[in-house]
Each structure stands twice: as structure tokens, then as C-alpha cells.
Amino acid sequence: MPPVIPSSMVNPARTVFGRGTADSLLAESSAFGERGVLVHGASLRSSGALSRLMDGAPASLSVETWECPGGEPTLDHLAGLRSFARESGALWVAGVGGGSVMDLGKACAGLTTAAGDLVAYHNGAAIERPGVPFIAAPTTAGSGSEAAMVSVLTNTATGIKKSFRHPFMAPRLVILDSNLLASAPAHVIAHSGMDALTQAVESYLSRNAMWLSETLSLKAVKLVNTSLETVYADPSAACADDLMLGAHMAGLALSYARLGVVHGLAHPLGERYHIAHGHICALCLPAALRFNRDAVPDKYATLSEAVGGELFERVETLLEKLEVSSPLIGQPPPDDADFIAEVLGSGSTKANPRDVGPDDVKALLAELFQTG
Ligand SMILES: [Fe+2]
Structure with missing residues (x-):
């Protein structure tokens, strides 16, 4: 139990x-x-x-x-x-x-x-x-x-x-x-909002999740999902309250349950390729969802219900509407042992609901850099 x-x-x-x-x-x-x-x-x-x-x-x-x-x-x-x-x-x-x-x-x-x-x-x-x-x-x-x-x-x-x-x-x-929030540039609203959504999703799917964190995570997913596009268009919109609360609830949830492989990848990738944290999380989220989906089918279905459609598809749509593009495509992916060791040693990766090994990291990188 x-x-x-x-x-x-x-x-x-x-x-x-x-x-x-x-x-x-x-x-x-x-x-x-x-x-x-x-x-x-x-x-x-x-x-x-x-x-x-x-x-x-x-x-x-x-x-x-x-x-x-x-x-x-x-x-x-x-x-x-x-x-x-x-x-x-x-x-x-x-x-x-x-x-x-x-x-x-x-x-x-x-x-x-x-x-x-x-x-x-x-x-x-x-x-x-x-x-x-x-x-x-x-x-x-x-x-x-x-x-x-x-x-x-x-x-x-x-x-x-x-x-x-x-x-x-x-x-x-x-x-x-x-x-x-009113003075934040649109791309900052987009990237930080996708960080909040990623954190809500990853804390929900984390192997350390429990009733309290799951309750917060799920509410955070709903609040961010319904407000992010509107606030991206107008940071003074009324639903900026929902986005602010959703991000805070996701922060509480991750402090109880930790995260997953998106954050395991995001730290070393962001550092090496000089990409802001929220931006790199947004880029890694679809690949991680595909990787985890079959390991946690019930929880994945609950998240899909929370966003009003198939979760992976909803995230892809959101990335398009928020005009999030990938600076990784066309660059060589990291291929050294230090990089893989850093991803595997991360507390976030260890909380991922599906075990992550060196070959999994390589497969995720191939998807992110479109070299597969
Ligand atoms: Fe984050």
C-alpha cells in the first residue's frame, strides 16, 4: 500500500x-x-x-x-x-x-x-x-x-x-x-508553462508518487492545460491565476514525489546546448511520454482524460500553438559516457516509472535529435 x-x-x-x-x-x-x-x-x-x-x-x-x-x-x-x-x-x-x-x-x-x-x-x-x-x-x-x-x-x-x-x-x-506575469515575454510564458506541465505530468507518473502528490499533480495538469495557450496570447488574461496556481501545485507535487527522465535529460542537455530549462523540458516531454506510456497505462489514461484527449497528441498540439521549435535538430547528439552517466545518475531519472538504461538514453536522444 x-x-x-x-x-x-x-x-x-x-x-x-x-x-x-x-x-x-x-x-x-x-x-x-x-x-x-x-x-x-x-x-x-x-x-x-x-x-x-x-x-x-x-x-x-x-x-x-x-x-x-x-x-x-x-x-x-x-x-x-x-x-x-x-x-x-x-x-x-x-x-x-x-x-x-x-x-x-x-x-x-x-x-x-x-x-x-x-x-x-x-x-x-x-x-x-x-x-x-x-x-x-x-x-x-x-x-x-x-x-x-x-x-x-x-x-x-x-x-x-x-x-x-x-x-x-x-x-x-x-x-x-x-x-x-504581465511583463513576461511570450516565449518565457511558453517555456516556463511547459516546464510546469512537464513537472505536473512527471510528478504524477513518478514511482514515488502518493495520494497527496497525485492529487496536486492532476489538478496542476488541468489548470496549466486550460490556461497556458490563453496566457501565452495575453499574459494579463484572467486565467493567469490558474496558470500561477497550477505551476505552484506542480512545484509542491515534485517536492514530494520527484520527477522523471525528462528532467534527467534536461539538465545535461540544457547545459551543453545552452537551451533554457523550460524549453528543453518542452522538447523532451513527447519522447518521454512515448517511452513511458505502456509502463503506466492506467495513469497515462487518467492524464489523457485530464487534458481532454490523448496526452501525447495534446502535448504536440500545445508545442505547435506555443511555437516551440527545436534547436537540437541538425546538431550532433552527445555520445560520450559522461553524458549517459549523468542522465542515469540523476534523481529525476531514478524516479521515472520505467527503468532507464544506457540504450534507452541513446534511443531518446536519437528521437530528440532526429538521428534515428
Ligand atoms: Fe523543471
Whole structure:
């Protein structure tokens, strides 16, 4: 009999949902201390949303801002941000942005007081003591990173992308305000939305899934499926609330149940071919669905029912409507043992409902690169 809930469950301490709730982000953050750092991306500044947030700061609060340099987040970025936060005397860190901003802000908050080397923590050394509170307000829907105690960063010296993971890193406050989606470019809505859908599907099919995660995953699939195309056309559409909630529920579900082979492939492929996380997940999802379909026929049928048609076909249609194209086709696929070992060693691949071996990885790559 599978468990009803995970044997160890970590959640954000408080979650606030609704349009306009981000306006009070800094007032809420001031409860954690009079000095803090707000981490953000370039678009928050250029859209004017950062100024509006800063206008809501109480007079007694000292807030420094740190802009993410863009691209996939790395240990070097984290080292720079952590030095900045320490020099600022930050008593909390807020992340207002997409998955990269969230992962950097969260790791910075969790490791602010840590004495050891960042590379050692990235390689699995235990985090000895709590850092400072982390406040999360996603501007994409999304990675679901705001729901989880995990931060995925790349070590540029080794090229390996993996997670910091510790209950100390769970956000103290999450603000889900779909007004923040309004400034996201269309391709970011498409890619991050496909990441959310992939995470909902993979957490549902995961071999670690249980009643609680399955319930969240299935609701997330429905919410993302019915809202993504509309929000892609108009990020201020009313159903942006559904997309934001769906992405958050998928984030919670994956933190309980983990993921599958899409995410096992997405990390090393995204790193090698310089493709954003949501984009590479979108490209890998159809091949993974074909690979898994016959191993979990009942669950696959339930997912198909949830999207109102055959799941694989629905995903293909969605990719077309969202204008997701593949930069992999025409490039040589990776053929080295290190790549395959990284895919097979991933916690996501290990949670895939069908066992994955080296030949399976090669077959999936042949499909993705259309070399088969
Ligand atoms: Fe993802």
C-alpha cells in the first residue's frame, strides 16, 4: 500500500495568493528584519515593476537590490550574491523573478551563515545551521521553485548542474501574484508553462508518487492545460491565476514525489546546448511520454482524460500553438559516457516509472535529435 503523504514533507511556512498581493512584499518582509536583499531579473527593472515594489517599502526598512546576470544560474553567481548579502548585513533575502532568480535567492538565504565551501555543499555536504529567511514571489509560471527546498545551480568548472536540497532552504513566505506575469515575454510564458506541465505530468507518473502528490499533480495538469495557450496570447488574461496556481501545485507535487527522465535529460542537455530549462523540458516531454506510456497505462489514461484527449497528441498540439521549435535538430547528439552517466545518475531519472538504461538514453536522444 503506497503512503498517503511523503515520509518527510517540507513546505513553505506561509503562502499568499491573489492579484496585488506582491505590492506588500517589502512590508511583509520587514517582519523578518530591518535589512534585506531583493534578488531580481532584468525584466523586473525594465518593466518598472521593481520601482513599484520598492515604493511599497516601509521607511524603516533598508533594502539592497541585486540583479541576476541572466542565463542559467551558477555557483559563481551564488558566490557573488552571497558576498553582497553578507556585506549588506541582510537579515532576509527575497527572490522576485523566474526560476533562476528563485534558485539563486533561495541558495543565498540558505547558505548565508554557512561556514564551508560552496562547492562542498553543492557536492552534498550537510548545511550545518539555518541561514536567513527566504521570501519568494515568482514572475513566471513556472518552475515551481518557490514551493520547494531545492536550488538547482551549475558548477561551471565541471559543467555539472545539480541541487542544493535542505529543509533550511524552504521559503518562509511565498507570494503568488499573477500581476507579476504581465511583463513576461511570450516565449518565457511558453517555456516556463511547459516546464510546469512537464513537472505536473512527471510528478504524477513518478514511482514515488502518493495520494497527496497525485492529487496536486492532476489538478496542476488541468489548470496549466486550460490556461497556458490563453496566457501565452495575453499574459494579463484572467486565467493567469490558474496558470500561477497550477505551476505552484506542480512545484509542491515534485517536492514530494520527484520527477522523471525528462528532467534527467534536461539538465545535461540544457547545459551543453545552452537551451533554457523550460524549453528543453518542452522538447523532451513527447519522447518521454512515448517511452513511458505502456509502463503506466492506467495513469497515462487518467492524464489523457485530464487534458481532454490523448496526452501525447495534446502535448504536440500545445508545442505547435506555443511555437516551440527545436534547436537540437541538425546538431550532433552527445555520445560520450559522461553524458549517459549523468542522465542515469540523476534523481529525476531514478524516479521515472520505467527503468532507464544506457540504450534507452541513446534511443531518446536519437528521437530528440532526429538521428534515428
Ligand atoms: Fe523543471
